[in-house]
Amino acid sequence: MLHNLYRSYFQHRIQKMERFKTHPIEVQESVLKKLIQAGCSTKFGQTYQFSSIRSSDDFSRQLPVSDYEQLKPYIQRMREGEQNVLWNTPIPWFSKSSGTTSERSKYIPVSRESLQQNHYKAGHDMYSIYDLNYPKNYLFSGKAMALCGSLEKISHQKTTHFEGDISAILAYQLPFWAQWKRAPELSISLMKNWEEKIEKIAQLIVKENITHIIGVPSWSLLILQRVLKISGQSDLKKVWKNLELFIHGGVRFEPYITQYQNIIPHSSMHYLEVYNASEGYFAIQDRLDENDMLLLLDHGVYYEFMPLTELGKEQPQLVGLQDVEIGKNYAIVITTNGGLWRYLIGDTIKFTTTFPFRIQLTGRTKAFINLAGEEVMEDNIIRSLSVACSNCSAVVKEFSGAPFYGNDHQKPCHEWAIEFVKEPENIQHFTAIFDQTLQQLNSDYEAKRFKNMALDVPIIHSVSQGTFYNWMQSRGKLGGQNKVPHLANHRDYLEEILTLKNHPLS
DSSP: OHHHHHHHHHHHHHHHHHHHHHSHHHHHHHHHHHHHHHHTTSHHHHHTTGGGOOSHHHHHHHSOOBOHHHHHHHHHHHHTTOOSSSSSSOOOEEEEEEOOSSSSEEEEEEOHHHIIIIIIHHHHHHHHHHHHHOTTOOGGGSEEEEOOOOEEEEEOSSOEEEEEOHHHHHHHHSOHHHHTTEESOHHHHTOSOHHHHHHHHHHHHTTSOEEEEEEOHHHHHHHHHHHHHHHTOSOHHHHOTTOOEEEEOSSOSGGGHHHHHHHSOOTTOEEEEEEEETTEEEEEOOOTTSSOEEEOOSSSEEEEEEEGGGTTOSSOOOBOGGGOOBTOEEEEEEEETTSOOSEEEEEEEEEEETTTTEEEEEEETTBEEOSSSOOEEHHHHHHHHHHHHHHHTOEEEEEEEEEEOOOSSSOOEEEEEEEEEEOOSOHHHHHHHHHHHHHHHOHHHHHHHGGGSSOOOOEEEEEOTTHHHHHHHHTTOOSTTOOOOOBOSSSHHHHHHHHHHHSOOO
8 A cells, every 4th residue: 555655656756757858958947047046146146146147158157167175165154154155045954075185074065955856856766767667566565774874963153054974964854754664763873983883783674674775885785794694694685585676876886796696696686876975866777777877857956067178177168968978978067956056076977878868977087097198987997897807706895096107117007906805816817807908998098008118017906805994994984975986096095005905903
């Protein structure tokens, strides 16, 4: 009976989604118009003369593209209690996410509009899409295991707001009937001590009827492995017989899929990718046999796309949906109903289809290696590692890479620290396949590797189990909102990891 009630709503949402799939440009123009109207009376809107904006061309001409550092002074005023700064309604929450080069954390404003019309609305669409693809599902016969971070109440003289992970904000604001369908209970979910939280969650949920899991693959895996140990089982289906779905996001899933298949070795287990972040909920995998996601166009977010050749320019040229090209990498720029205006979020994507518009995440604007003009992105590396693992019967748990600048004994190359679940028998063979595949995927890398003239064979270090967990712990970065940086065009991260490899924490 409950499922039939949900299904009626899901069918309604699918019909609504058809609107932006068939009329994407018109829908996005309507979203932009509403956002500008809402922003007209704000301090930011007055500074940039929102009242004179008549078109998307006016909008892009009058407003600069901003990163967090440029919006930070406005956000700080909002955190101190000032209203009507970036958005015209109060900001009750600030989502705390990975920091910038100048500070430990970013604080992303979350309005009631962004919570309801973006995050929760997209969550409803996620379930609607799954129900459409698998109508004989039993998701609501049990509970969802959903990880979240912590939340802190901040009081000023006249106002109070909350700061914490977006997952914690979403969990805290769920209505009672939705709280009833998730596990663990909220008091456990919001605990600050991550290691203590993992243990308590595992001890509690092993007794629940879990039908689906929602979370970041890396952190969810820690809890699931602990559940197996507590239960004495090697197969999660023997712990939760009705388990059927893992909804994942935050990081690319390819490096983790083998590990999940090892603990849930059943064809009846399904996986659904979503693109959600502190800044908003942007895309959902709607074709479960394809590795891409449907861009959500009527959820209070207006999108623009920056070709990577424009990154770093004072006045970059952006394109709208109507001008994007399939297969080309773009940095995604968002304007949201939480008060982010032409905000460079830091993710890179490529389009796989247009009309409807579907995307794949390819990396981060700051996650690349460009030692000799090769411009290697995270997508290249994940696919190369996947091929190498397949050929060498290996399983990768975590990895991070950086440029090696060369010395008297060796030419410049890429250097990697990889933590394996299952190591290859021959690391040189693994390295060769990884290198060859990367050359096939990236012609610039292939040119630099030609006869080892500009770049030498990559160096791969196999690090011991727990190295990356210990490294993240040493940086105070445990928890679902923190991700291992897989690529960097500097050696800071890699040097720390390799130092930990040689001198492990006690």
